[in-house]
Amino acid sequence: MTNRLTMLHGYAMGMLILIGSLVLPQPADAVPAFARQTSMPCTACHFQHFPTLNSFGRSFRAGGYTLTGGQGMIEGDDISLPLMLNASVITKLRYVKSNGNTNVGSDYGVIEWPDEAALLVGGKLAKDAGFLMELGLTDANSFLSTKVHFNVGKAGGTQFSVIPFSTDGLGSAYGFELLNTGAQRSQRPIEDRTGFSAAQALGLGSGEATGIALVASSHNFFINYTPWVPGWEENNVEVKPSGLAHYLRAAYTPFIGSWDTGFGFQLWSGDAEVADGAGGETLIATDGWVVDGQIQGSVGSMPLGIYASFGSCSADESHFLEGCTNTDDGEAFGILAQLGILPNKANVFAAYRALDDGSDEDSEFNSTTVGINYLFSQNIRFELFYVKESGDGVDARDNDRDSKWLFQLFAGY
Secondary structure: OOHHHHHHHHHHHHHHHHHHOOOOOOOOOOOOHHHHHHHOHHHOOOOOOOOOOOOHHHHHHOOOOOOOOOOOOEEOOOOEEEEEOEEEEEEEEEEEOOOOOOOOOOOOOOOOOOOEEEEEEEEEEEEEEEEEEEEOOOOOOOOOOEEEEEEEEEEEEEEEEEEEEEEEEEOOOHHOOOOOOOOOOOOOOOOHHHHHOOHHHHHOOOOOEEEEEEEEEOOOOOEEEEEEEEEOOOOOOOEOOOHHHEEEEEEEOOOOOOEEEEEEEEEEEEEEEEEOOOEEEEEEEEOOOOOEEEEEEEEEEEEEEEEEEEEEEEOOOOOOOOHOOOOOEEEEEEEEEEEEEEEEOOOEEEEEEEOOOOOOOEEEEEEEEEEEEEEEEEOEEEEEEEEEEEOOOOOOOOOOOOEEEEEEEEOOO
């Protein structure tokens, strides 16, 4: 299985580079709060549809959400603040019908309303500072993620930033991430995050995290080093400065021909040394890695995005991931292609994920996803997809093989 994953990874990355020399980047769709601040439509920052970023969207995020447009400003000595507090409400309504072993809507399906509802507040905080706060609005899905982005200096075309953050579920990459490969949980082209992303399938790109992202970025690269601890809010653990975990992310984002591309890696390392609540200490392992790549452009008039990743998490009984407590290392490969058959309106997509959780010799747990999404408007998206799981194994989250349909309304107000 390991050799097969490695071959698939090499083939996918080769295809990304080959296709990248052929075709045209296409702008696409944003959190309405930022659209209000910049006086720009959603399509200015996003590729094909929200939340996937194009090159301009990456620049806006890397700048700390500080770009403004026609909106009035409060200006004075040491203050530069929008007149309005820009906010959005994000909602998801889902219908899930399962035909497998998980019994999620196995008979008639389940309506999940709201599957997620969140208040997003963000934008410019000062001349060289911005912020983003995401607050859950339902008891069933209560959460809070927040970060404050400080631009602390510039040398040539390289911007240096410091970003303290804390999140209940978006992972150690929440401080700073620009690619759409699922390296960070909420930054992905489709709803089925574990069905196309190695980082999400292994659990490396999600979970509770508190840390400080130290970032260097420009128009064609970014580097993010984050000392962090796997905890959040009242679940933040007492940690020694010498016992922090480490997250390193680097990516190269050039245009190859007319294609907007990105190639990078993620590395999690170290043992977070934390208090155990009984006067002692315990170590939480955070070891794993992912390599990923994306290309975004167009075939004729149709936007095309391809996203691939391959990764591994190390076996350790004290790992912060449930999926990394097996006798052997877990490995995953994922690839997704999305084509805009009606540019900025309708997209079809197909994804494949191979997962070996390392639990035994028969530990393959794979999935194939096909679907379509339709933009009723730039801030309202319908998505329909089918997932078929296969393989001999049971994945690390104790899910047997399954198949399911999912229909979703995703809207930002």
